[in-house]
Amino acid sequence: MRYFITLLICIALISMSSCRKDFSTVPSFGSLEFSKDTVFLDTVFTNIGSATYNLKVYNRGNKAITIPKITLENGSTSNYRLNVDGIPGKEFNDIDILAKDSIYVFVExxxxxSTISDPLYTDRILFDNGANQQDVDLVTLVQDAYFIFPERDPITMKIDSLTIDGQATTIKGRYLTDTELIITKEKPTVIYGYAAVPANKTLTIEAGAKVYFHNNSGLIIDDKATLKVNGTLNEKVVFEGDRLEHRFNQTPGQWGTIWMRAGSKDNEVYHAQIKNGIIGILIDSIGSDTNPTLKLQNTEIYNHSNFGILARETNIEAHNVVIGAAGEASLAATIGGTYNFTHSTFANFWNNGIRQLPAVLVNNFFTYNDANGQEITETRALNAANFTNCIFGGNNNIEFVLDKVDGSLFNYNISNCMIQFNDASDSFTDVVELDFENNTNYQNIILNGFANFRDSQNEDFIIGQDSDAINKAKTTSFSFDILGIVRTTNPDIGAYQSITFE
Structure with missing residues (x-):
């Protein structure tokens, strides 16, 4: 029994000593320093949580201090949430900071x-009180929005998935109702999951509209359905992820894709910006030589983790198009089809890893494994791959490739284009489709010229006065560039007329 009592006393002493501070402090006296005097939480949508922001609080003195109180000025009614040195809450007492040390305060x-009178919502974090009180401002802009999201089973709470062509899929989302088939600029539209346009219906997106996609979200234009994006020069339609914080401005892969399925028809995308997804536009529709599945005009497609456009046996007619960085290819026109691009700039300066494909890849085949595991290659007709007055550039040596497998048509014509093609290893010497001296398929080509982009790392592909593309385009019916600038009698190659950089 004596040993048992002794053991209990030892445990009690250890417990008491473990609860004691191993340092002494003095009260804070109003000399805290902060990593910032205002924490700006970038724009958030109503009822959608923000990212987490941090504030560092410094004790520059030679003694450890105790901050008697840290609180939000609006108290428990504040819409902000704090985490002080690992402890969540809205009010904190007796927070210690060692000499020459600091703590973190996290804010969400x-x-x-609908509960606030001003969309610019503010509060303050108060440190200490009385004469020693210091503060840091909190500022957030709140946007109202329309939300489109899939339903959830009330019993299992499982999110609904789409049924496509009569088959259940694992794609979270739902078909749009008739009342949702017009998207305006009145409020931003935020989409969770995939919003699908039903057969024989048209989704119209009006000038100035902004469409934001959550992670793993996008649009699906189903068989016999249509997408009309009616942006204008002064009111572009914007598609991007729903993380509006500045640090997400150039983060690829934030959302899925705009998928135009096989059989979708008469799609038009005019004056749009499509950025920061996995694939900007995925288009599977099998069109015809005379009726494009997609008309694409005056549109910018930037910073996608896989492809800017991935086209498979389809028909695209495009002019004044800019497709920038993508993890694989800016444009992959695959499995044959019909492609007509005029006055377009393909500039892939991907800097998030090694890129294996060129900025533009065109082929006429696909491969798959049969039931015996044998790889099978099938070809489809490339009715046309016509590029006129286009720039093909980027940070790889080879930025334009035609990849033909015998067995189907392979029609192409490249006219008045500037092509980056430094085949230092002679890998393409015997590829007849890349014989740039073949005047039947190539006319007036500038090989490895200087584009003189204004800021390629920030997707600014306006060309300057030193560009080799100036006055080298042929005259077409497209007399204005993507910015609405009149093209001269001797226009410039690419989507932009040249300017003088300041």
Whole structure:
């Protein structure tokens, strides 16, 4: 028994000592320093949680201090949430900081726009009180929005998935109702999961509209359905991820794709910006030589983790198009089809890893494994791959490839284009489709010229006065560039007329 009592006393002493501070502090006296005097939480949508922001609080003194109180000025009613040195809450007492040390304060918010009188929502973090009180401002802009999201089973709570062609899929989403088939600029539209346009219906997106996609979300234009994007020069339609914080401005892969399925028809995308997804546009529709599946005009497609456009046996007619960085190819026109691009700029300066494909890849085949595991290659007709007045550039040596497998048509014509093609290893010497001196298929080609882009790393592909593309395009019916600038009698190659950089 004596040993048992002794053991209990030892445990109690250890417990008491473990709860004691091993340092002494003095009260804070209003000399805290902060990593910033205002924490700006970038724009958030109503009822959607923000990212987490951090604030560092410094004790520059030679003694450890105790901050008697840290709180939000609006108290428990504040829409902000704090985490002080690992502890969540809205009010904290007796927070210690060692000499010459610091602590972190993390800030988040979720705000219902209908409960606030001003979309610019503010509060303050108060440190200490009385004469020693210091503060840091919190500022958030709140946007109201329309939300489109899949239903959830009330019993299992499982999110609904799409049924496509009569088959259940694992794609989270739902078909749009008739009342959702017009998207305006009145409020942003935020899409969770995939919003699908039903057969024989048209989704119209009006000038100035902004469409934001959550992670693993996008649009599906189903068989016999149509997408009309009616942006204008002064009111572009924007498609991007729903993370509006500045640090997500150039983060690829934030959402899925705009998928035009086989059989979708008469799609038109005019004056749009499509950025930061996995694939900007995935188009499977089998069109015809005379009726494009997609008309694409005055549109910018930037910073996608896989492809800017992945086209498979389809028909695209495009002019004044800019397709920038993508993890694989800016444009992959595959499995044959019909492609007509005029005054377009393909510039792939991907900097998030090694890129294996050129900026533009055109082929007429696909491969698959049969039931015996044998790889099978099938070809499809490339009715046309016509590129006129286009720039093909990027940070790889080879930025334009035609990849033909015998067995189907392979028609192409490249006219008045500037092509980056430095075949230092002679890998393509015997590829007849890449014989740039073949005047039947190539006319007036500038090989490895200087594009003089204004800021390629930030997807700014306006060309300057030193560009080799100036006055080298042929005259076409497209008399204005993507910015609405009149093309001269001797226009410039690419989507932009040249300017003088300041």
């Amino acid at each position: 918010t979720t705000i219902d726009e």
